[in-house]
Amino acid sequence: MPAIGLDIPTPIGQSPAFLSVMAAVSRLAPLARPVLLVGERGTGKELIAARVHYLSPRWNQPFLKLNCGGLTESLLEAELFGHEAGAFTGAQKRRLGRFELAHRGTLFLDEIANAPMTVQETILRVVEYGSFERVGGSDTVQVDVRLVAATNMDLPALAAVGTFRADLLDRLAFDVVTLPPLRHRRDDIEILAEHVAVQMTKELRRDLFPGFTARALKTLGDYDWPGNVRELKNVVERAVYRTEPGHMVDDITVDPFVSPWRPAGGLPPQTAVAAGSPMSPPTGLSETAPYDFVGRIADIERALLQRALRLNEHHQKRTAAFLGLTYHQLRSQLRKHGLIVRPPRPDEDGSEFH
Numbered sequence: 001m002p003a004i005g006l007d008i009p010t011p012i013g014q015s016p017a018f019l020s021v022m023a024a025v026s027r028l029a030p031l032a033r034p035v036l037l038v039g040e041r042g043t044g045k046e047l048i049a050a051r052v053h054y055l056s057p058r059w060n061q062p063f064l065k066l067n068c069g070g071l072t073e074s075l076l077e078a079e080l081f082g083h084e085a086g087a088f089t090g091a092q093k094r095r096l097g098r099f100e101l102a103h104r105g106t107l108f109l110d111e112i113a114n115a116p117m118t119v120q121e122t123i124l125r126v127v128e129y130g131s132f133e134r135v136g137g138s139d140t141v142q143v144d145v146r147l148v149a150a151t152n153m154d155l156p157a158l159a160a161v162g163t164f165r166a167d168l169l170d171r172l173a174f175d176v177v178t179l180p181p182l183r184h185r186r187d188d189i190e191i192l193a194e195h196v197a198v199q200m201t202k203e204l205r206r207d208l209f210p211g212f213t214a215r216a217l218k219t220l221g222d223y224d225w226p227g228n229v230r231e232l233k234n235v236v237e238r239a240v241y242r243t244e245p246g247h248m249v250d251d252i253t254v255d256p257f258v259s260p261w262r263p264a265g266g267l268p269p270q271t272a273v274a275a276g277s278p279m280s281p282p283t284g285l286s287e288t289a290p291y292d293f294v295g296r297i298a299d300i301e302r303a304l305l306q307r308a309l310r311l312n313e314h315h316q317k318r319t320a321a322f323l324g325l326t327y328h329q330l331r332s333q334l335r336k337h338g339l340i341v342r343p344p345r346p347d348e349d350g351s352e353f354h
């Protein structure tokens, strides 16, 4: 088995669901058949596609990627199959497409459900016969490419309503690997978070990652992670860099947009009103029960306190007045949220409030 290049991150995880995916990938990697990876955003489809390639006999041949979403039909066609000189305005020279460039290697097609029907038809032909024509050309090009496709959609349902070709689905579905969402493999959260934190500590050129507090681990473990590993990575990287070097990571901000000052602009009127109010649920959090009322109110309180402290240059008496609190109420709020960073200045010891 070839060694995986250093630039290919090894997938991390130890939950039974994750381990069975890894076993399936090792089993299917050596075959030159198409693979379909199904999973929510951020579950690791691209990472697994790379693993399929690097564990295959094609590992030292090209591994190319293309996202089928967001390109017009003609652009997608040109990207996949290339074009001849003069095929369309601006096409001065012949350009090879991804299929030709990936010859003998692997092509990863992300968001395959977004490929228009005509493009799906051509892809099917390449999968079946290994042949196609460049856009604007009539020569048949023959290639040997292994296809790995990914989607977060229900392709059989799309095929049933006629927006995805059933024959292409049949070919792609030689082996289907479905990546479990992070919330269904909570055993992996801590080990992934630890891994990301250690990497981030290195990147920040800090000495050592001192670990997460129990409170931080609980926040990470309780959250639903709609953005899966990608979201976890962002949240942990942010938490590490916001923590003083040498301190344990305690404060986990899942949604960096949570703020009582969040502007309501850009949303349709009825949503805008809700989004502007401090009671609106922070984006990304699932609306399913249990609704973490206490946790969300605490987030809002902490955000208000931090913002007021900043606006008042951390002068606690002014901050208290700004918030309409007594000095002692403010101190107790700061303590509750772990925001006490220094003893009060002599001029703000608050005795006048007794």
Ligand SMILES: Nc1ncnc2c1ncn2[C@@H]1O[C@H](COP(=O)(O)OP(=O)(O)O)[C@@H](O)[C@H]1O
Residues within 6 Å of the ligand: 009, 010, 011, 012, 013, 039, 040, 041, 042, 043, 044, 045, 046, 047, 048, 192, 229, 230, 233
């Ligand atoms: N099991 C895992 N171990 C380590 N990193 C992972 C794992 N799964 C996903 N990641 C990382 O999470 C991010 C999102 O993964 P990606 O493969 O792009 O997801 P998808 O293509 O499903 O949206 C990437 O930075 C990837 O390296």
Ligand SMILES: [Mg+2]
Residues within 6 Å of the ligand: 042, 045, 046, 110
């Ligand atoms: Mg992706």
